[in-house]
């Protein structure tokens with residue numbers, strides 16, 4: 001059964017075929033099926049914009065958060081030094097197409113395994129674009145660590161949870177959310193933070209954060225969260241939500257109200273129902289693909305990892321993608 005997720009549903013709304021490749025066809029146990037193996041490999045590709053965002057995410061989630069949890073120092077210099085190491089490793093790995101080697105598994109080499117869509121599709125990436133990508137990583141991390149009040153809050157927290165997968169059920173539908181960060185501070189309701197590295201942050205992510213709040217609220221009473229006992233009795237409306245647009249140093253606070261909660265529940269149920277109708281709960285069958293709608297927007301296809309196996313005839317476009325706008 002494929003659980004509803006905010007990102008999965010957004011993909012479904014853009015292109016049902018892309019959702020199918022990403023959610024149903026890829027898998028961890030597909031080594032005897034060459035097509036699904038290829039789909040799984042392609043699903044790892046990221047545009048340069050998403051690639052640099054993932055790198056920032058990894059530095060904060062896998063380096064900063066464990067250090068803060070253990071009351072260790074972790075400064076901007078430390079973050080930049082780790083980021084620089086990852087940047088070089090990942091770029092080399094991708095340029096050499098080492099992700100095509102079946103012996104290289106993401107779970108074995110997470111530091112390197114971050115292939116660029118541009119390399120797979122022979123889209124030239126100039127030195128200038130790479131310099132810009134590095135500069136934006138520096139800017140994003142600098143903004144984060146210069147936000148003293150947030151960093152102090154994280155350092156002083158009882159516990160931080162990064163990239164915790166939270167499964168829950170709503171009206172019989174399965175749903176899942178993975179917030180970037182949950183902050184548990186003494187005598188305070190949980191704080192959920194989602195960071196983004198978008199050049200033009202026009203969209204707001206309050207829906208996504210509300211889903212995370214709901215997911216956390218359903219999970220806290222479970223036995224495996226008994227060490228979070230102090231936070232389980234806070235009403236959802238006390239939760240704090242922050243979207244941090246790192247490139248713009250723009251911290252967006254969202255409130256949780258009964259009205260928003262009602263709307264987000266409706267949103268999840270409607271989305272999960274549509275995914276179910278599209279076969280989210282059915283077992284994998286490649287023939288199902290022909291019943292799904294494909295996007296009409298050639299710009300979406302331009303950034304799609306699955307172009308080479310999608311039989312959709314792409315419309316010509318004069319659009320010249322700016323690698324940093326996606």
Ligand code: SF4
Nearest residue numbers: 015018294301304310
């Ligand atoms: S190439 Fe276009 S139509 Fe095909 S899956 Fe990707 S976005 Fe959808």
